[in-house]
Amino acid sequence: MTASRQSAVPVAVIGASGYSGVELIRLLLQHEQAELCCLTSRQFAGRSLASVHPRFQGIENAGSLIFDPADPDIVARSGAEAVFLALPHGVSAEFARPLLDAGLRVIDLSDDFRVRDAEVYEAFHGKKHPAPDLLPLAVYGLPEFHAQEIRETRLVASPGCYPTSVLIPLIPLLQAGCIDPASLCVFSLSGVSGAGRKAEIPLLFVECNESLRAYGAPGHRHLAEIEQELSWAARRPVTVSFTPHLVPVTAGLVTTIYTEPTQGLPLDRIAQVYAEAYDAQPFVRVLGENAFPDSKHVLGSNFIDLGWIQDPRTGRLILFSAEDNLGKGAAGQAVQCLNLMFGLPETTGLLKI
Numbered sequence: 048m049t050a051s052r053q054s055a056v057p058v059a060v061i062g063a064s065g066y067s068g069v070e071l072i073r074l075l076l077q078h079e080q081a082e083l084c085c086l087t088s089r090q091f092a093g094r095s096l097a098s099v100h101p102r103f104q105g106i107e108n109a110g111s112l113i114f115d116p117a118d119p120d121i122v123a124r125s126g127a128e129a130v131f132l133a134l135p136h137g138v139s140a141e142f143a144r145p146l147l148d149a150g151l152r153v154i155d156l157s158d159d160f161r162v163r164d165a166e167v168y169e170a171f172h173g174k175k176h177p178a179p180d181l182l183p184l185a186v187y188g189l190p191e192f193h194a195q196e197i198r199e200t201r202l203v204a205s206p207g208c209y210p211t212s213v214l215i216p217l218i219p220l221l222q223a224g225c226i227d228p229a230s231l232c233v234f235s236l237s238g239v240s241g242a243g244r245k246a247e248i249p250l251l252f253v254e255c256n257e258s259l260r261a262y263g264a265p266g267h268r269h270l271a272e273i274e275q276e277l278s279w280a281a282r283r284p285v286t287v288s289f290t291p292h293l294v295p296v297t298a299g300l301v302t303t304i305y306t307e308p309t310q311g312l313p314l315d316r317i318a319q320v321y322a323e324a325y326d327a328q329p330f331v332r333v334l335g336e337n338a339f340p341d342s343k344h345v346l347g348s349n350f351i352d353l354g355w356i357q358d359p360r361t362g363r364l365i366l367f368s369a370e371d372n373l374g375k376g377a378a379g380q381a382v383q384c385l386n387l388m389f390g391l392p393e394t395t396g397l398l399k400i
Contacts, residue, residue, distance in 0.1 A: 056389050059085035059127035059151075061117055061134060061142055065244045067156050068133035069100055070378035076108055078382065078396030080389070083108070085115060085125035092116040117142075123149035129388065131381055132156060136268070140177040143202065147181070152201045152388055154381050160185035160204035161272040171271040187276065188384045190393060191328050192218060197387045205384060208376025209235050209269045209291055212302035214276050215331060215351050216366040219324035220306075221280040225316060226364060228281040230307035233273075233289045238298040238342075241372040255295045264290045298373050299342030304366040314357055317364070321353065329394050330375060330383065340369035347371060349379030349397045 058075060062068050063086040075081045091099045096112040103109040115121050119142050122130055130146055132139040132155040139157040146153050162168045165179040176182070186196040188203040189211070197203055206214070213233055220226045239255050248254060249262075270289050277285040308314075318336060325331040330349045334340060338354030345352055351370040358365060370376050379397055386395045 055080050055082035056129060056385070056391075057082050057084040057125070057127045058385070059083075059087070059122045059125055059130040061087045061122060061130060061132050063096075063114065063133065064088040064091055064099060065133055066240045066373055067377040068131075070373045071131050071133060071381065072096070072100075072103070072109075074378055074382050074396055076103070076106060077399055080391050080395055081382075081385070083112060084127050085122050085130075086112055087117040087122065088114040089117045119145040119149070122146060123151065127151060129154065129385055131385075133378075137172070137174075137177065140181070143181060144178060147184075147201060152203075154188070154203045154205055154384055154388075155185075156205045156377055156381055158204075158207060158268060158272065160202060161187060161206065161210075162275060163187075164275075167271050167275070171266065171268045187272070188380065189214060189276070190380070190383050190387060191215065191325070191331060194387055194393075197384050198390070200388070203381075203384045203388070205377070205381040207269045207272060208237065208241055208300050208370070208372035209267070209289075209302070210273045210276070211351065211376050211380065212300050212368045212370050213273050213287075213289075213304065214280075216302070216304055216353055216355075216368050217277060217306075218280040219320050220317070220366075221277060221285075223316075223320045225309055225312055225320060227307040227309060228277070228283060228285045230305075230363075231277070231285065231287045232305040233287055233302060234292070234304075235289070235300065235302040236292045236294045237300045237372050238294060238296040240298045241300065241376070242293070249293075255293065257295060259292060259294055261290050261292050267291055296342075298371055299346055300370050300372040300376055301340065301342050302368045304368075306364050306366065307362070308357070308364045317355055325353075330379075330397070338367070340367050342369045342371075345369050345371050345374065347374065347400075349375050349383060351375045 139159040165176040186200040188205040340352035
């Protein structure tokens with residue numbers, strides 16, 4: 048337990064030893080209105096936070112934190128009002144139900160609740176949804192478009208890193224009718240931390256270092272939520288070609304999107320649409336036409352940077368985005384949702400360098 052801070056929201060992190068979990072801890076320890084009251088890990092139960100993650104040695108409010116077993120009853124008794132589920136896909140659902148029943152507000156970083164249709168979930172995951180009755184309760188946690196629903200819900204499905212990098216550039220343009228929904232081709236590159244903290248041969252240093260490779264095509268599981276949200280924006284079914292790639296960096300994600308603009312669209316309309324959508328949004332930085340976002344400028348932050356260019360030879364519009372896959376693509380966005388759920392400014396705890 049940490050020393051209590053006045054008016055701070057007591058929060059718990061289940062699965063606090065993975066990459067997203069560690070980033071959540073970092074953000075929450077510097078959060079002015081959050082108090083970490085419970086961390087869980089099956090592997091490290093009984094050990095101190097600093098002994099498992101030495102980076103937190105000597106950090107205020109971190110010294111007395113001990114990992115508890117991953118037990119919903121322990122979390123419910125900790126005094127937490129909100130809990131982050133930083134668990135593998137397919138595991139979160141078994142924790143969400145008892146925590147919701149205990150009155151906690153849940154922010155899930157897996158994809159267990161992102162897809163509203165249980166049949167679509169089964170088609171992309173190859174298994175039935177573990178808690179289909181909870182799907183109507185979940186709100187897709189993209190604050191730029193669902194802020195009011197996030198404020199009112201008790202279950203947030205925090206978006207994936209790839210979907211965030213795709214949806215932020217595309218949703219305003221689809222809503223404004225600027226691009227052809229049938230023309231979308233997406234090419235994304237992510238750091239290795241996006242695969243999670245696990246020992247698998249394709250993720251070993253020797254396998255990843257000095258190498259680039261595509262994977263997950265043509266039916267990566269993130270396609271389900273990407274197409275769901277783009278269909279909502281376009282008000283018609285949208286199908287996307289999507290190919291993710293693994294790059295030999297720890298973190299960072301860059302996405303390039305090829306699309307056809309609607310006939311006669313003036314290019315300055317793109318800037319106008321983005322300004323209308325994002326001028327009031329604190330974490331979307333619109334770099335402008337002919338700008339190429341760089342992942343190093345968003346690392347460790349909750350920002351996502353956007354740029355675009357039109358190819359005069361093909362007429363295609365090319366959109367670019369860059370984010371930290373552990374930040375705006377995971378932990379940072381989840382904390383942004385926490386702020387909304389508890390009536391705090393969205394930027395609380397997220398603008399520190």
